[in-house]
Amino acid sequence: MSYKKFLPLFVALICICCSVFAQRDTVSLNTIIAKSVKFVNDYPIEKVYVHFDKPYYAAGDTVWLKAYTTTDLHVPSTLSKIVYVDVYNDQDSLMASIKMPLVNGVAPGMIPLPAEGYKQGNYRLRAYTNWMLNFDGSYLFTKVLTIGNPIDKDVLTTVSFGHTAGAQPGTTVRIFYKDPNGKPLANQKISWRTEASHDETGKGRGTTDANGYLTISLPPTPSITLSSSTLFTTMELGTKNVTNIFPLKSAAPGKDVQFFPEGGQLIAGVPGKVAVKAIKADGLGVNLKGTVVDNAGQTVCTLSADHIGMGAFAMQPEAGKSYKANITFADGTTGSYDLPRVQASGITLMIANADADNLTIRILSSESFFQANQNKNFSIVAQQGGFIKYAAQTRLEKQVYSAIVPKTKFQSGTLQITLFGPTGSPISERMVFIQKADLLNLAINTDKPQYLHRQPVKMTIAAKNGALPAEASLSVSVVDEGKVPVDEDAETTILTSLLLTSDLRGYIEKPNYYFKKPDEKTIADLDILMLTQGYRRFSFRDVMAGRNPKILVMPETGIDITGTLRNRTGLPIFKGIVRLMMADRTASLQATTNADGQFKFANVMVNDSTKITITARDNPGYTNLMLMVDGQTYPAPSRITTLPDERLNIDSAMRPYLENSKRVYNNTHQLKEVVVKAAVAPKRPGHLEHGALTGLSPEPDHLIDGERFKGCTFFVSCLQSMALGLTYVDNIFYVTRDYNAGIKKPMEVYMDGLQVDMNYLQGVVASEVESVEIFFKDGMSGINQRDGTNGVLVINKKKAPKGQKVSLADLQKLLPNPYQVEMVPRGYTVVKEFYAPKYDVAKPNAGGVDLRSTIYWNPKVTTDKITGAATVQFNNADGTGTYRAIVEGMDAAGNIGRYVYRYKVQ
Template structure:
């Protein structure tokens, strides 16, 4: 793909246009542009955005979604044809992984949430392509998915924190306990403990008061430790003990205030705007106000945050002085923070972005810098998505230069302005957000503004590019707002993702606030945001120095199954015959190996859980050949920046939705009379059955049930994603907390009581695993002391039932011939169609009750290229009130858009 064609044809020279440098050690404007073009051409960035049918879910639901994959500046990507979506729980255990084929830059999908598998909590979802994994993990689409579980729930909780405003003051935790009917659990005994990195840091007990409240006072704890801690409480309700888990990051009291001079530096004698950002330990903004004082105690400026802890102030720093801010936070606490050091000599780049038609750019230097760089050339470059949209050259012969840049040169989104000094390297940078009327114009209309419940709806979707009809690929969701209340400011949308957050480093709180109702206030707040965030695409200094990312994974154009054919001595077989067979599809294909004995089947259409057979029988002396299938690398869990989006009090925050979900579950799961006969449950095999492991703790620190490996192709790849508290590096497992502390001893690995190495685990079949036990310490076994290891990993294999004769076919499966391999690759995840009931208007009585919260979901909405519109039809549910329809999508030219429409049901 030729990315150079995306570059605009214009290179604007404003101010004074001069020839190329006279100095030999400088970089010309052409060099900067050429190297940037080459970088964008060689290392294009794909962006993944996922549209969900609603913002949160309950166990038993299905997550309906659609991925949009773009490259360049929102063009439907042709780089990758496969997108992955993984979901982890709050302990970084993989709970779901789907693989979707991308067609024309889009891929619909679904993730079922079985009641038995999903506990209540905050899950971390990430979407990516293989090509994404070559770059900064921040490029992966990430989102917090909150899942409630109201089924058979006997204890509901609500927690809040107070105190801890000083290092000497402990944090008070107040927890309210009630039953499913809302009655408080009064006078109930509670045991509690706190943990940090799996180590117990405190414990105690108490009794709830007459109103169901338990109060716990935690001792003074460093904010960083408290923020990484978890509180476990066990409530005795009489019939049993119920444990609840509360992350303590919201209880952490640490705060930070950062200062961001416009252009990057405080320079003596130059008036400057300084942005501020105040955040709490949980990553959320906190309102702040304060005074800037110099090193002589004189006040030079005052400030106050204007939105989510962010704000700005202006002052003129002086040479030889230092400055600090004395601040007061909204919770009454105070602090003092140093501002960046004042540079005695320097030049900076300023931008004024309040004109809808032009962006005003100003270059300012102080007298010292001017005298040292008189008549030298400087460059300014404006880039979007890594592509240069604007370039100019200026000779410095006075302290202030300014010029307007027409915004028609840019598209809506983040613009990076960079000022290059005489040596051709960047000296100042400013991010601005360009807002133009250039988005895909979407609209929704219905045949009526008011409907009856279950009444059919005719909905027209239209798309225009300017005034012309647009051929667009869209997704539409309709939800019952009474059941699914939405915080619109906090929504992740196709606009917030592709135009804003995907281009910025760090967490952006409530991103849709800047897009929901744009006005002068939101524009001013957005400009402050741009001053406090870092640009994600690339650093010009690295580009000019030739630093490039290390490419280890190539873009996928489809599923590839590959391997090696060898003889019994291990030598590769050249021009060997290898056949692939998919019995379910009655499909087969054949290929021959290369000089290294390698074979490859490309663009294999295979669904998840489908068995594939690789056969090398069509060779001379086939009984003496061996097949080896290449493994699949699964990326390890990565830190996501969205963690501040986690909901703490899920029971109360999602109350309307969870109450409706419980009604749905009760209506669809009618209990039947069950006659229980005494039968002993089969005992699970474990380390206590092995004499060599008796000294380990009776209970492992973590237990992975063998069912979790169902459908897993390569055991070790799945294990590294599921093993809590472990780090997997260079084919070795380590205990994470010890590894991070500098203890780099490998874990000891046992299989059925026998000591094995990691190479042995490569041959383990995932379906044969009964369980995996993880021990951070070796207890009384002496294993680690004897072998110089740290921690013990125990794999228990399933045992065949005794007394059952084995058939020859079963024995052959256990001992397959070396020329034959049967396995289940990670194929495409099947996607069902969203069920939307159709009611007969002639019938006035319908059995059952329609409690749907998602009324309609359609990820395959295509508008007509001639009219730009399409018609959808569906029926309302029994819920009354406001129904909210959202349409998002992209047209064939890469224009993106979003529209919200509401109608009422009575």
């Protein structure tokens, strides 16, 4: 893979100079530049951002989305042609996965959320290309997808947490219960239990008071255990038992305070800035104030953090002293925390970023460091997205250097500035954020400032690159803001994602705060964020040391179906003919095998759930041939860093939206009382039918219904992504909690009561599986003790109805021909068009009530390259109030933009 456009950039860098850092053509600086250019040339950075029609959903909704994929500095990607979006539940079980073809770096998509499959809760969504899986999973696009379910809900809850005083403070959980009409559920009996890693850690019973409150006192528990625990409460409501689930991560009392000296370290005698960041156990920031004292107890300075737990203070450390901060948090609790150890000698990098036009770069060294390194060469390199935008070198001739660098050299986004020592090793680093007027300028106008409900809206969207019209690929969402209120500071946008969070590892709270209305304060707060976010995508230390990523998968240019053709003795067939046929098409594809018997159908346009047949019948003596198709793999769940975005009290946090969703459901589902006169459903196969497994618990820890494997091509590949609480390594399943604790005993596997190995499962047809039962322990069966295993995995196959006649064709299917394979590959997800009703102007109130929350969604808006404009039309719904329109997108040159517009409906 080669990006020749890097070469002119490399030449230009050699010519960069400034008033203080005299450019010197040294091996050290040239080596830094050359290695950096080669790294980005060989390992281009690909990013994915996903625009959604709204910030949260209800079970039964459809998620409408558009993926934007970029390389370099936000140019539409030509590297990958396929993008994936996965949805996991809070136990890392795959709920949905869509595969979309990329055209000019973009792809529209949709994810249905069937009410029977999605319980109320916080789900984790990630989007990626195959190429991105070669690198740190922390940089995949991730989002917490909160889904409510207001249907047939008898109990609504709100939970809060407190702590009891003492040397080992306990935790108090206070839960408010009410019915769907808002009436408190008083004097209701409730049983509760807590679990950590599927093990019960506590239980009890209680009764709600006259106001519907239940208070539970949990014993003192380590924060790390409490933060991974879950509380289950069950209310005896008439003849029903209603269970509610509450994650306890927000209940953990611990707080973490970290200090980040600018440039990386505290150096004796060198004045500097120190950033502070404080977070609670749930990952959210907590404000504080306090003082810094030395080891003699003398106050050195005061400090405060008043922006979601972040702040900064100035100090000049002294040699031989240590420092700590005495802190009072916003909730009244206190703590004492050590500052980093003071270095006796060193050099550091400091940046002033308040000027709109220029960066001020300063290098400060201690006296001892200066004396030891006087007249040696030091270099500064600034990069964005791996592209070096500024490079300079100077001799160390004084302790303090200062230079002004125009921001015209950079683009909007994160800028990594690194100081290199005489040997070419990075010794100090600083991240800054560049905010310039270089974004795609988007605007929305409507033909009227105010509308009536159901009235048609003509919306004009304009895109400009500077003052010139731009041809841009955009997505537009219009929602009824009264039904879908949103915290704008916390939104994930194309700007927050591609310019900020995709370059920094770790959670960033309320990212849109820095972009919504930039001013002096937000710019200052953003600079402190850059000081505290200690991990970045591009590591000069790895680049200089030659520690390159291990490439396991190449960029996908389309769907490839590959395999091997052999004869009965296992020898490969050279120049054999293999044909691919699709059930929904009359034409077929043909491939010829190479000397190793391998064949490949490249860039096959096949939709998901489409059945295909691959056959070698066109060869002489085909009955003596064996056709094998290569399997498809599913990436394991990656760590999601956005978990602090999870909503704890979904019923109250999403109340307007869920109330509207319930009205929508009631208007579209009119249930009538019926009398069911059907035969009792046949008993489904399970482990209790087999004597060898009767010692297992009657109920498995987790059950995967066979319907989940519908459309699955390779059973084991799907099972490893769906098996809750299991880890799949080197073709072996392990119990995750034990594997992580160092107990690496494999699970025992049974198929229809018979003990089998993992190789046997490679031949299992997914459509024949009735269910999969997962047992973390073997109960009274003695299986694990006998075989030295840990946990039991049971696969139950479907049973044919008794007495049913079997046709010759069915018998032939039971004995498949070795020269032919029928399969359902993982194809592209079919995307329907968003339905926006059009109303007759003469009869505006016909057709029943219109309760839509998403009024309009269009992922395929393209502005005209001459005028820079595009027009869309749609009708309002019956909701009155404020409607909020959002347009996001990018042009072919890599300029990205976003615009928010509101209009009134009465």
